[in-house]
Amino acid sequence: MTGPKPTPNPIELVCRELVELVTEYLSATLPAADRVQFEKHLLTCPPCTAYLAQVQATRTLAAELGDAATPVPSEAEVERRLASMFRRWHAK
């Protein structure tokens, strides 16, 4: 990135710091003042917005891993074995 030298402001977040706060931001555990800085930074920073989108996409993909039915070949056999275990447990 090139352009005019930014005015140094010790309160403002830089990208390198923002990426470390993403999980706290997404879990809504970021202190209010930091949250404001975080969102203010995003407004003017397309790369950090893209980074946040990547992290969100990672979460979505993970959730899809959970939703995707994982067919187990011996499913019926497993169910049969568990059901007979259940009957033994209940008979006790």
Add this chain to the structure above:
Amino acid sequence: MNDLNARRDDAANVAALRRGDEAAFTALVRRHQPAFLRIARVWVRDAAAAAEVVQDAWLAALEGLDGFEQRSSLRTWLYGIVVNVARAHGRAERRMIPMSALVVDETGEAGPAVEAERFHPDSHHWAGHWTDMPAPFPAPDRELERRELRAAMGTAIATLPVLQQQVIVLCDVEGLTGEEACNILGVAGTHQRVLLHRARARVRALLEQHLAEAKQL
């Protein structure tokens, strides 16, 4: 399902198990088995060992049914049992490291979420800002690419240290809240968030790398 409905549903399920309702048990097995296997797999060496853990966990759940007090959801309670059985099972495969030691190990000093080279150095007038734009991940309608990426994600998760693996599986794959994951693992909220942060950062980086390599082919 709202909280009250979920609680009623849990109570009905527990009552059905107590009276020996096999259909209710089978329905529970069908609903939870895939998640059980994914959770167990974090702690043991292969799918066969995970299947064994899951069967033991179901028995442990039935034997311990009286201990379920609805302080948590039935699902969270069951997941906790799977984690405990899987950890104990893992002992046969490797030394069982206490949870507290794993936490210390996995939340201690670590590298940054994104490699330092991706940001301008301190000497640069854009110090700490990105050197280039992170590339977008495939959109939800690109099913073929996403399927590939999910497979890459499975591999990426498997490379994580065990607690990070467990936290990302519980929170992002199975959709539990941070608090539920903390209760299951007996770790503090701050530690859970550090573990999740590191896990997501590592998986994101590996997916980005996977996409960049796929693009070059």
